[in-house]
Amino acid sequence: MTDDVTRPGDSLSRRRLLGAGAAALACLGGPRPGLSAERVVRLSYQRSSTLLTVLKTKGTLEERLKPLGFAPSWHLFTNVIEPMNAGAVDLHADVADAVPIFTQAANAPLTFYARERGAPSAEAIIVPDASPIRSVADLKGRTVGVSRGSGCHFILAAALKRAGLSFGDIKPAYLQAPEGLAAFEQGSLDAWVIWDPFLAIVQGKRPVRVLADATGLSSYHRYYLANDRFVAAHPEVVATVFTALAEAGRWVKAEPQAAVALLAPIWGDVPPEVVATVNARRSYAVEPVERGALAEQQAIADTFHEAGLIPRRIEATAVPIWQPAPGRG
Known part of the structure; x- marks a missing residue:
């Protein structure tokens, strides 16, 4: 799906x-x-x-x-x-x-x-522990599951760029987290980019290897x-x-x-x-x-x-912000 x-x-x-x-x-x-x-x-x-x-x-x-x-x-x-x-x-x-x-x-x-x-450690690019994929560069030509528009979407884009690759070099499978979990467990994905609690859930079920988390890419x-x-x-x-x-x-x-x-x-x-x-x-x-x-x-x-994921450049800091009264929270 x-x-x-x-x-x-x-x-x-x-x-x-x-x-x-x-x-x-x-x-x-x-x-x-x-x-x-x-x-x-x-x-x-x-x-x-x-x-x-x-x-x-x-x-x-x-x-x-x-x-x-x-x-x-x-x-x-x-x-x-x-x-x-x-x-x-x-x-x-x-x-x-x-x-x-x-x-x-x-x-x-x-x-x-x-x-x-x-x-940043709460989202990561993972592969099964027995996978021959040892680095982000090894994802070239591979099927990688990710939720479109998520923080993990950015992590994947940034990690690929750091490795000299782009989305055109992989086969992205755009899956919501529950579907991604099922696909990863069934072996339909070579790699999966996911956040907690799904990351911890799959780590608790089977041996997996983290190729990269968000450290150095995003604060998450x-x-x-x-x-x-x-x-x-x-x-x-x-x-x-x-x-x-x-x-x-x-x-x-x-x-x-x-x-x-x-x-x-x-x-x-x-x-x-x-x-x-x-x-x-x-x-x-x-x-x-x-x-x-x-x-x-x-x-x-x-x-x-x-990466062509949004049609125009935006000023990301030009957003409405509400702030609490001093001392609240």
């Missing part, structure tokens, strides 16, 4: 995107009965959204948002770019540093409101974005979610065993040691977004433009 993330320049119209986003929400059940639609905060998350998963499982946002007259409505996505471009939810899943490049190129009305400090910051209109209309909600995320990040690091116990069943009864590996590699340090710290985003944007 190939990845169907909509990229800038694709023929999908905004109307179709909105329809797809609405259909996805409908399939996921939409707002819970009894919640007034105009007071619901729609949040998306994905399997790698550890801190949002913690808040959802603990019911933290239900408690914190109630005094403000809001209640959260949760929506799980594997394809995050399409709902981000379509405005299908209010507060979006935390995404790897490369994802906002695609949404920015698509002129999606999104505001950065938080950043999770980098963790994760960003939290929200729809512009929602931020403008409800900054108090954004501030509440920001504070809750920061607290959740501190809790995961301060209470590692409790965090493992909470997350393992949700991730499909993943062995505790795998969850512990994920939590050790990720920083979970939530902080405000500073424009001066977005320089790495420009490098990603330029790489994607050079």
